[in-house]
Amino acid sequence: MTITITAFERSPDGGKGLARDTRVRWALEEVGQPYEVRLLSFGEMKTPDHLAIHPFGQIPTYEEGSLSLFETGSIVFHLAEQHAGLLPRDRDARARAITWMFAALNTVEPPILELTTARIFEADKPWSEERLPLVKDRVRARLDRLSAYLGGAEWLDDAFSAGDLLMVSVLLRLRMSGILDEYQNLAAYVGRGESRPAYARAFAAQFAINAPSSSSIIGS
Amino acid sequence: MTITITAFERSPDGGKGLARDTRVRWALEEVGQPYEVRLLSFGEMKTPDHLAIHPFGQIPTYEEGSLSLFETGSIVFHLAEQHAGLLPRDRDARARAITWMFAALNTVEPPILELTTARIFEADKPWSEERLPLVKDRVRARLDRLSAYLGGAEWLDDAFSAGDLLMVSVLLRLRMSGILDEYQNLAAYVGRGESRPAYARAFAAQFAINAPSSSSIIGS
Numbered sequence: 099m100t101i102t103i104t105a106f107e108r109s110p111d112g113g114k115g116l117a118r119d120t121r122v123r124w125a126l127e128e129v130g131q132p133y134e135v136r137l138l139s140f141g142e143m144k145t146p147d148h149l150a151i152h153p154f155g156q157i158p159t160y161e162e163g164s165l166s167l168f169e170t171g172s173i174v175f176h177l178a179e180q181h182a183g184l185l186p187r188d189r190d191a192r193a194r195a196i197t198w199m200f201a202a203l204n205t206v207e208p209p210i211l212e213l214t215t216a217r218i219f220e221a222d223k224p225w226s227e228e229r230l231p232l233v234k235d236r237v238r239a240r241l242d243r244l245s246a247y248l249g250g251a252e253w254l255d256d257a258f259s260a261g262d263l264l265m266v267s268v269l270l271r272l273r274m275s276g277i278l279d280e281y282q283n284l285a286a287y288v289g290r291g292e293s294r295p296a297y298a299r300a301f302a303a304q305f306a307i308n309a310p311s312s313s314s315i316i317g318s
Numbered sequence: 319m320t321i322t323i324t325a326f327e328r329s330p331d332g333g334k335g336l337a338r339d340t341r342v343r344w345a346l347e348e349v350g351q352p353y354e355v356r357l358l359s360f361g362e363m364k365t366p367d368h369l370a371i372h373p374f375g376q377i378p379t380y381e382e383g384s385l386s387l388f389e390t391g392s393i394v395f396h397l398a399e400q401h402a403g404l405l406p407r408d409r410d411a412r413a414r415a416i417t418w419m420f421a422a423l424n425t426v427e428p429p430i431l432e433l434t435t436a437r438i439f440e441a442d443k444p445w446s447e448e449r450l451p452l453v454k455d456r457v458r459a460r461l462d463r464l465s466a467y468l469g470g471a472e473w474l475d476d477a478f479s480a481g482d483l484l485m486v487s488v489l490l491r492l493r494m495s496g497i498l499d500e501y502q503n504l505a506a507y508v509g510r511g512e513s514r515p516a517y518a519r520a521f522a523a524q525f526a527i528n529a530p531s532s533s534s535i536i537g538s
Contacts, residue, residue, distance in 0.1 A: 149463075149466075149467075153421075153463055153464065153466070153467035154421070154425055154460065154463045154464075155463060156425075164410055165409075165410045165413060167413055167414070167417050168417060168421070169417045169418075169420040169421045169424065169425065170420075170424075171420035171423075171424055172413070172416050172417035172419070172420040172421075175416060175420075176413050176416070189385075190384055190385045193385060193387055193392070193396050194387070196392050196395060196396070197387050197388060197389045197392035198389075199392070200389040200390075200391035200392040200395075200423065201373075201374070201388070201389045201392075203391075203420065203423060203424040204389065204390075204391055204423040204424060204427065205374055205376075205389065207424065207428070208427070208428040208431050208432075211428050212428075212432055212435075215432075215456075220449075220452070223445070223449070224445070224448075225443070225444070225445030225448075225449060228444075228445075229440075229443070229445060232440070236435075240374065243369075243373055243374045243375060244373065244374075246369075246373070247369075247373035
């Protein structure tokens, strides 16, 4: 059954791999499933056709026969449940890996999203400079704990799982801020994620679409 | 096997049911599982003993024999997977319910958390009054879509599911702000959640611990 995902026609990050379709591409590569991509402009994301499969008018979505899903965490979980490679078989280990999926998205990502909002959408506000350190400290409060938990381990819970896939993806959003490099073990952890062949393929696939020079390369 | 969760010794919300243990209590009541509660002070949440089961030093946690979990979404999902009542059996409907769990926690809750932070932790900042409308509009951007999707339906996807349990819980955090009442169908949806006998039992159980007058009642 053909799997089709949606992605930005042109990601605002210019190919850094931070748009959420990269997380889904990575999961698809980890479980070895081929997929097709339907690219959407910002305008197309708010049309009734797209809102029918993504109520919040975003990307990515996931279509596979009669099933249509949105929400990255859910798509990654669906792939992890249907195919081997992203969740351990042992009942307790599986529940712990799922715990890390939710921790990435509901505990670690929210302050990181807030930092992104502060840096991008409130950069021109009179409070921007004074407020930014507060927001960064909220991110550090999470990373202090995450770093202490991870210690010298390779992954969050024994083998690489969907929990690591999402946690690495969330932490990647911090690289530009410099905060990730304050935590040597977390920076190395993210590096291990990026070194996985499946991540490299996912990154390359989105880069081919989003890189700033891709249209001029095609045109040259 | 005995299930033990943790909760605040005294919730900062004074018994409004907004602390996350209420979500877990609600799920336990929906699936008909008895549970015990271990109450923790703020100090106890940061001890090595508690950090060993919750790396971010928060509540709630979930212990059941050899299994120890944190992260509300994960605990609710574990209960939904192990017991009937919170996830449909049909494969596609189940995946959609899980999608709404993630949507509640990763798409709708982050701007609501940001509003809570702005109202509580930045209330004394010079930018507070000018910035608050921006933050509220980010919440409304999500609710506009959610309200349009829900329309006149009773629940997000046919029967009540863990997705509704988390979405109602997330939206409840907005009641004090008045924003929920701007969306008649969402306010009614939250009301339907609160009317469920399982929610009422969960609310009462946390209220008995957290209500402002509970110690004086005990003492009188």
